[in-house]
Amino acid sequence: MANTDLKTLADRAVAEIGAAADEAALEAARVRYLGRKDGALAEFTKQIPALPAKERPAMGAAVNDAKRRIESALDERTGALRAAHLERELGAERQDMTLPPRRLRLGRVHPISQTIREVSRIFATLGFETVEGPEIESDYYNFEALNIPPGHPAREKWDTLWISNPLGDDPAHPLLGRTHTSPMQVRIMEKRRPPIRVVIPGRCYRYEATDAIRESIFFQYEGLAIDEKLTMSDLKGVLYAFARQVFGGDRRIRFRIDYFPFTEPSAEIAFSCFICEGRDPKCHTCGGDGWIEAAGCGMVHPDVLRRVGYDPTTYQGFAFGGGLERLCMLRTGAPDIRLFYQNDLRFLEQF
Amino acid sequence: MLIKVPLEWLREYVDIRVPIDELALKIHMSSTEVKGVERPWWDDNVRVGRVEKLEKHPNADKLQLATVEYGEGRRKTVVTGAANLSVGAIVPFADEGAEIIDGHTGERTTLRGKPMRGIKSEGMVLSAKELGLGEDHDGIQLLDPKLPVGALLREVLGETILALDVQPNRPDCLGIVGVAREVAALLATALREAALDPLTTRTPKGLDVRIEDPEACPRFAAALLRNVRIGPSPAWLQGRLVAAGMRPIDNVVDITNYVMLELGQPLHAYDHRELRGGALVARRARSGETLRTLDGVDRVLPDGTLVIADEERALGVAGIMGGESSEIRQDTTTVALECASFEPRGIGRTATRLGLRGSSGSAAARRFAWELSPDLVPLALARAVRLLREHAGAELVGVVDRYPRPRARVNVRMRFSDVPRVMGIEISPEETLDILRRLQFEAAADRDTLVATPPAVRTDIAIAEDVVEEVGRIAGYDRLPMRIPDGPLPLHERHPLEEFRERARDGLAGFGLQEIVAYSLIDPGWLSQLTADGSPLAPEPLRVTNPTSLAQSVARPTLRPSLLDTARRNLRNREGIAIFEIAPVYLPRRGDLPEERWTIGILLAGNAEPARDGETWLTKPRPWDIRDLEGFFDALAELLHVSHPPAEPASAPGLHPGRSIAFAHDGAIRLAAGQLDPRVAERWELPLATFVGEIDLAWWHAASRRPEAKAPSRYPPALRDLAIVVDEATPYRHVVREIRAAAPELLESASLLDLYRGPQAGPGKKSFAFRLVFRSATGTLSEGDVERAMKRVVGRLEHALGAAIRS
Numbered sequence A: 001m002a003n004t005d006l007k008t009l010a011d012r013a014v015a016e017i018g019a020a021a022d023e024a025a026l027e028a029a030r031v032r033y034l035g036r037k038d039g040a041l042a043e044f045t046k047q048i049p050a051l052p053a054k055e056r057p058a059m060g061a062a063v064n065d066a067k068r069r070i071e072s073a074l075d076e077r078t079g080a081l082r083a084a085h086l087e088r089e090l091g092a093e094r095q096d097m098t099l100p101p102r103r104l105r106l107g108r109v110h111p112i113s114q115t116i117r118e119v120s121r122i123f124a125t126l127g128f129e130t131v132e133g134p135e136i137e138s139d140y141y142n143f144e145a146l147n148i149p150p151g152h153p154a155r156e157k158w159d160t161l162w163i164s165n166p167l168g169d170d171p172a173h174p175l176l177g178r179t180h181t182s183p184m185q186v187r188i189m190e191k192r193r194p195p196i197r198v199v200i201p202g203r204c205y206r207y208e209a210t211d212a213i214r215e216s217i218f219f220q221y222e223g224l225a226i227d228e229k230l231t232m233s234d235l236k237g238v239l240y241a242f243a244r245q246v247f248g249g250d251r252r253i254r255f256r257i258d259y260f261p262f263t264e265p266s267a268e269i270a271f272s273c274f275i276c277e278g279r280d281p282k283c284h285t286c287g288g289d290g291w292i293e294a295a296g297c298g299m300v301h302p303d304v305l306r307r308v309g310y311d312p313t314t315y316q317g318f319a320f321g322g323g324l325e326r327l328c329m330l331r332t333g334a335p336d337i338r339l340f341y342q343n344d345l346r347f348l349e350q351f
Numbered sequence B: 001m002l003i004k005v006p007l008e009w010l011r012e013y014v015d016i017r018v019p020i021d022e023l024a025l026k027i028h029m030s031s032t033e034v035k036g037v038e039r040p041w042w043d044d045n046v047r048v049g050r051v052e053k054l055e056k057h058p059n060a061d062k063l064q065l066a067t068v069e070y071g072e073g074r075r076k077t078v079v080t081g082a083a084n085l086s087v088g089a090i091v092p093f094a095d096e097g098a099e100i101i102d103g104h105t106g107e108r109t110t111l112r113g114k115p116m117r118g119i120k121s122e123g124m125v126l127s128a129k130e131l132g133l134g135e136d137h138d139g140i141q142l143l144d145p146k147l148p149v150g151a152l153l154r155e156v157l158g159e160t161i162l163a164l165d166v167q168p169n170r171p172d173c174l175g176i177v178g179v180a181r182e183v184a185a186l187l188a189t190a191l192r193e194a195a196l197d198p199l200t201t202r203t204p205k206g207l208d209v210r211i212e213d214p215e216a217c218p219r220f221a222a223a224l225l226r227n228v229r230i231g232p233s234p235a236w237l238q239g240r241l242v243a244a245g246m247r248p249i250d251n252v253v254d255i256t257n258y259v260m261l262e263l264g265q266p267l268h269a270y271d272h273r274e275l276r277g278g279a280l281v282a283r284r285a286r287s288g289e290t291l292r293t294l295d296g297v298d299r300v301l302p303d304g305t306l307v308i309a310d311e312e313r314a315l316g317v318a319g320i321m322g323g324e325s326s327e328i329r330q331d332t333t334t335v336a337l338e339c340a341s342f343e344p345r346g347i348g349r350t351a352t353r354l355g356l357r358g359s360s361g362s363a364a365a366r367r368f369a370w371e372l373s374p375d376l377v378p379l380a381l382a383r384a385v386r387l388l389r390e391h392a393g394a395e396l397v398g399v400v401d402r403y404p405r406p407r408a409r410v411n412v413r414m415r416f417s418d419v420p421r422v423m424g425i426e427i428s429p430e431e432t433l434d435i436l437r438r439l440q441f442e443a444a445a446d447r448d449t450l451v452a453t454p455p456a457v458r459t460d461i462a463i464a465e466d467v468v469e470e471v472g473r474i475a476g477y478d479r480l481p482m483r484i485p486d487g488p489l490p491l492h493e494r495h496p497l498e499e500f501r502e503r504a505r506d507g508l509a510g511f512g513l514q515e516i517v518a519y520s521l522i523d524p525g526w527l528s529q530l531t532a533d534g535s536p537l538a539p540e541p542l543r544v545t546n547p548t549s550l551a552q553s554v555a556r557p558t559l560r561p562s563l564l565d566t567a568r569r570n571l572r573n574r575e576g577i578a579i580f581e582i583a584p585v586y587l588p589r590r591g592d593l594p595e596e597r598w599t600i601g602i603l604l605a606g607n608a609e610p611a612r613d614g615e616t617w618l619t620k621p622r623p624w625d626i627r628d629l630e631g632f633f634d635a636l637a638e639l640l641h642v643s644h645p646p647a648e649p650a651s652a653p654g655l656h657p658g659r660s661i662a663f664a665h666d667g668a669i670r671l672a673a674g675q676l677d678p679r680v681a682e683r684w685e686l687p688l689a690t691f692v693g694e695i696d697l698a699w700w701h702a703a704s705r706r707p708e709a710k711a712p713s714r715y716p717p718a719l720r721d722l723a724i725v726v727d728e729a730t731p732y733r734h735v736v737r738e739i740r741a742a743a744p745e746l747l748e749s750a751s752l753l754d755l756y757r758g759p760q761a762g763p764g765k766k767s768f769a770f771r772l773v774f775r776s777a778t779g780t781l782s783e784g785d786v787e788r789a790m791k792r793v794v795g796r797l798e799h800a801l802g803a804a805i806r807s
């Protein structure tokens, strides 16, 4: 009797809910059937206490059953309505995706800093530690400790900017802008014992007219490795590994004779041209001969070792040094070294 | 030093049976850098011609018609304005289509026949300039009458020349013979040295030589020659001088230059009439002694300068420059020829002091600054005497050669295994010996022991490594294998300051600022333009004593002018800028290298938005302001975990006094930031609202801490808003400090929502509205917990700062 009424009620409610067109209709249906005070089911609940005791559990169960059916219909319809709504919105809402985005301001690290980091990273993989040292140097470290005493003809290779200290100059220890990063070879060896593997990036100075490939203020990287059995062939291998990382692919490397007072034997390193592979006689990158001269190198001179207190019959090793800007110019095609220091943001924003 | 080696001259000493390019590559790889190979470039249209007929041009007074025969009966008529032609003259003739040099522009051009005053010129007879042989364009280059008519000009005139850049350790290669010695070794062929009559040394009457300082002048020889006839030197000798880059003068001077080019050893000729006392003396200059040098300048000789003198006066600065008084004249008949050896570093120092160093020095001085072998002295003297006899009619009176302490031959005692020890490649003892002998070393071997004796001219060989290089380079560096070293790896040290610096660089770039790297040497004038009254911002800078330009003549003691200059130049083509630089500034220290103090500099000016390309459709333009600058500093400090470095407040010179902050520590400003003094901005043509800041990197680094990480609280926050009124003079950070101190455990953050000044706050007051977030790590906060914390905050603000709470 009452159960039949309840079932009819629930059937009607489920049908109504299934047909509800929107969330408002659903809410109205919920209030009508499940409302606490005046809902249709509440009418039945109210009657329960008046029933004979043995009918009460059956009635209670029937009410709960009806309630569950209605609630589940409400949930289902709510989900269906939301999905339909979302679908309508996806169909209707459009942004013109061809318009430009909100532009972020991009900050960039200067190409020289980028190149220093890359050189350090590559040599780190070969066991070289990056160290730094003073730009304003003494004549001793820049020249004398490297076998270049005053009056030595090789000084012509390093035209020097001499520095005066406003607090007083010491004629016996003149200051200069270091003409190469090589003084750090001596400073490191004075402080450490072999084995040594270091790379030194840094700013250098020369008394020199500037042009597209030469600056009087520029950056170099220097390498130094000392142990008991390093040879020219190890030097060649290290620079070959470096060239592969910097220029990619199967670089070849060429050594030719060169002269530095602080290395013996000495060599100049060239990398095979990564633009033309030696096949373009008019190549701008290598000048047509297929080789890019990149750095000077050699075995550390026994007199340099002796001066820092190393026994050259026990220890030997190699050093190398090259221009940082040149690496960057070769890789990016930057046509003029001066561009790096003019800091025109239109140039820097390309890196 | 750049030298030119005419191949024809080189062939006199060594047979070259390989193509020139192959030779040049071998020399470049294993001996001396080859800067270039110069070749005659005239094409098949340029030949030797003979003028057959000369006629007046019918339409022009200054032009002639010349009929030129140029072999096999071919002849053409050309129009020319040259006045030095005569019938029978042998001239360079260019047919139409020839490549020549345009006499007016100096550029290469292809010759086209064109009418001149109505008559077509069928070719051209050429001037020196049009041949590319010189600047002379007044007349036609007349050729040797013996040249075969019709021959290709490039076959009979002009030479192939190797341009070499000789390194200072190889003075032996400053002469053609030295280069020939290298080529002979490279090609494994024989060196033909010039046959020389040995000079019998008998001291001639009327000439003696004395060395007063054998350290500075180890060897001094001279020859006395009479009946010398001064005149032009023979064409072949002139030709070689020109090819090697020297100007012919007269036979005596030319021969001394010729011998210098051939052997590397300079000589100097004196007119014997001018030698008072008949002696040449190598001595130190007397105090105040003067000399008129060949360049016509009266020079006071610096004390201790080595001079060549007669018994009364200085005749020249030894090895560097001759004097006017004793130079060879047209009527000279008796010549004293000096050939000496000088200590090179003394020559270098004297040349520097006289301003005659490097390319401004004479060819002789530049050679003497290198370590020429004393053994070259008798060779060069004998060679010069022979040439003077042959080409100047000279008779040798006698020769004197002083060499008080003859240098011992160098014997390098080493092991054959030194070669693989240094080079990392096996080169057999047999090959080692072969290479050394090709290089004219004497070599004695006993099992692994090798004694190598270099030829006397090789002053660069002293130790085993030198010999190893000789063997390695001739064997070829391309034989070296490539090894990755497998020796012990050193333990690396950490570099905390450098790591900190790199994190700062990444941080600032990450904030959208562009890094710059500016010149570290700057214009000293910039330093007096950083404050309104021109007073300096930084200590007196280090100065370059020989700057390349005023604009790069002091080491910058502050980054600020570089930032201002970079902004000024960039703002000419953009509306806004945000840049930073991280670099050392140079601060003088007494009796020591300067301090290189790593510094961060930041500059903001102009438009902050739009970020790029002037695009405003999503982002409206707004100018950078002081809070942006503070924000970058604040964010960078947070990123780098910097808090509360030791500092005292300071004033910031060059910045707007009401819109800047500065902190000092240990007597120096470590941080300064704010709006640039508008008067300074104006001077630098910058927007009045320009913001700059600098931080001492090491000072910040010392106050940075390693981050300590905790798990975030799992419990919900409680939010409370609080408005307070304080005196205008109360700093914001004091308010925050007191709030934090009141509830250190529970307060998660205190954010400023609003700042109000006005009637509701009252005169001389300001009002802050905060949002406080409370949260516990151990449980959900109850209403009561939060109320108690708020009471403590309010109480503390009232008590410590006299704050009033607004409801």
Ligand SMILES: [Zn+2]
Binding pocket: A273, A274, A275, A276, A277, A278, A279, A280, A283, A284, A285, A286, A287, A288, A290, A291
């Ligand atoms: Zn190339």
